[in-house]
Amino acid sequence: MHMADALLSPAVGGTMWAASSSAIAYCSAKVRKELDERKVPLMGVLGAFLFAAQMINFSIPGTGSSGHLGGGLLLTILLGPHAAFLTIASVLIVQALFFADGGLLALGCNIFNLGFFPAFVAYPYIYKKIAGERPSQARITFAAVAAAVAGLLLGAFAVVLETVSSGITSLPFWTFVVLMQPIHLVIGIVEGFVTAAVVSFVYKARPEILQGPVETRPVAGHSLRNVLLAFLAAAVLTGGVVSWFASGDPDGLEWSIAKVTGKDELKGPGHGIHGMLTALQETIAFLPGYSFRKSAEAKSENPGAEGGANPGGGARKEEGGRLGTSISGIVGGLITLVIVFLAGFLLKRRSQAA
């Protein structure tokens, strides 16, 4: 369920980054306030434990396939929502950096999808309500399955929303939902049973570990509201700012840079790097028909065509103009790749010789 950078737009990625980092700040402050100084090392070591546990597979009866633990819910049951959210975020950071599971820009999305839903929705509202104070084996199992399924389905739905609103894939919204939800229902059931197996083992062996977070923590309603408010504020703020910059023009970055510098970049030759490049281009390019601006205008005539699930004719019109230019684009692309390869190769030779 890890999202990759390749399918994200900067607006969605940035918004989710803001949301997740404000949640991390909030949870860090919360954990700090608890004054349980054992907690920080415990969180780190349990995060490392999750890595180890995720590497161990179990066979799923009747299917011949095997699965492994996700662990978000398990960590929340052991540590309580705030500490667990931080630990899940750390695990995702290590996965993104070392295993390329989900990218750096997608981190915000992944932390939200895999951390927020189990820790702040599934655990307080489903697991705790069902399991109660003195849980039996059956109650633990039922609670864990219900909570894991809810957490994963919500997370999968968030993945669909984030991907579709990024507009890189052409997959229609409902097709994507139909693809994602049944798979995550099954994963959720398996995850629930595994979590229940581990939790009931720990409950039998060392019940005090599980009572820790249950008893010291006040009911999560209040804190959840704060977290939600923080999320909402951050999301609205960034979403608003980013989409205001990006609105009406699919090439948001280009547009916002022109806005930030206060000049239409093409109207100001001789101004900074852009100007230098434009001048350079005018001297070496023997191509009077070249107009970067034309395509930009074509785009802004059709706002939002890029973002829709169904790529409309707007983007097409501009692409139609590109048809004739494709040959030089492909040739140029190949040349670029060769140059890049040579540059890397030469640099490598030099640095090895040094």
Next chain:
Amino acid sequence: MASIEGTILDFKRLDQLARGGTTLHRIDARAKVLVALVFILSVVSFDRYALTALFPFFLYPAVVLALGNLPADYFVKKVALFLPFALAVGMLNPLFDREVMVRLGPFDISGGWVSCASIVVRAILTISAALLLVGVTGFPEICRALERLGVPQTFAVQLLFLYRYIFVLTEEGARSSRARELRSFGGKGLGIGSYGSLVGHLLLRTWMRADRIHMSMLARGFTGEFHALQPSRFGGRELLYLLGWSALFIVLRLRNVSRLLGSLVTGAPP
């Protein structure tokens, strides 16, 4: 992943590469983290049909690989492992997006194929940026950079803890898992029942280990933060690194260098 041991070895290799002594390794981690973020943002901000405009961005991974003296084959293999996933997602685009966009002689290429290729190129660029960041920086340094960039201390400290114990605990997990596999026959005993108690035991041992670690750290005067041996600073070199790359990425983002080069060579209007 083939085996747990293989995964751990792979992980350790990346950790060790980060201990190289090139100039690139010595640059303050904050500059490298920020450059990687600017790179990824520039790459993903292209519209979905951008393809050749992305090619000049390969310059960054190539230069980092070379200057950091990193083994190219290792990173190429690691990135290649993830291409099937990118391709699986991208392959759906040609199904939904069939309008012809590019004509190459007798061949008509639909927009779906172009955007599929674009997804794959994006995946290669963003994945290699993340892996190379670790390869030239190292995880503990990245944590410290994050802390100095404003990430809460609680979070940064437990991230460092997590990293230190990954190696210990994954090895312990690998041993337990191998012991269980050796005792199973015909796939029996690998189900959820034994898994629950195996992972449960691992968890209890981990828990007690965390207690011991914390007590011995307290005995040695741990006050809640880690200290670096060589405090690095954000100097002129770092500023140059950050601004140089960022300027390049923005230029490459605004100008399709591939097409410019192509039109210079073929003489066709771009």
